[in-house]
């Protein structure tokens with residue numbers, strides 16, 4: 001296939017990756033704006049390289065014209081979560097959209113030893129390598145400059161720990177061209193078990209972690225608000241008031257007293273509001 005044909009073939013996948021990244025990032029941002037903790041830690045997307053597509057065609061030996069049906073991860077989205085529980089939430093977001101802006105085609109559930117009842121669909125079939133992830137193959141419609149197309153996309157959902165393992169294992173497989181020495185294979189299987197244990201332990205203290213993250217966010221939001229309003233006082237030529245508030249802020253910051261900081265924030269908001277009303 002010529003370069004231009006490859007470009008034309010891959011174009012809808014690039015568009016689908018861009019659109020899905022935008023949609024998933026919006027879901028993440030909206031949760032944050034509503035003061036909630038998003039189940040999505042981060043999201044990335046990619047279109048498979050031509051050499052990687054050719055490698056897969058050679059590996060499975062199917063005809064070139066079947067490649068878009070046979071290779072289901074030409075376009076891929078990877079969603080990283082903090083906790084196993086978040087994987088369920090994110091997967092269910094896709095099931096809820098089924099028949100609306102996408103169609104769920106296939107589930108590949110490589111989550112071992114995890115309570116599968118949380119998922120709306122899919123039973124776990126662990127991979128021999130130790131790889132853990134939850135994959136959803138979707139059919140996604142795109143309107144390109146060449147017309148309407150539907151493409152298969154692979155959504156990979158996994159925790160930070162699972163992702164760390166998968167990246168390392170992928171690099172080692174690349175280094176050894178898929179033929180990992182036995183001792184490395186064994187170590188990887190052991191580390192996969194450790195990943196499972198780590199995720200399990202994190203789940204147990206999830207509420208503690210979420211409460212700490214909420215507290216941290218609240219503090220940083222309060223501090224930003226205070227600094228913005230001290231800046232506003234300077235802009236309104238209330239330099240002495242701004243300096244007084246600055247001193248109070250520094251004093252409270254040293255004591256790490258969140259309640260007093262929130263009270264200071266409210267006092268400052270009221271002060272700035274009053275001055276603005278009077279000018």
Ligand code: 0O2
Nearest residue numbers: 048052072073108127129130131135154165166167169170
């Ligand atoms: P890349 O470079 O990420 O694109 P196959 O891909 O033929 O092995 P299948 O059934 O087509 O198998 O799809 P599967 O198993 O869902 O794998 C699709 C993708 O999942 C892979 O794409 C990897 O990204 C990831 N994956 C699957 N198994 C493993 C594994 O054991 N280790 C790691 N690190 N990743 C895995 P590609 O094309 O292999 O690679």
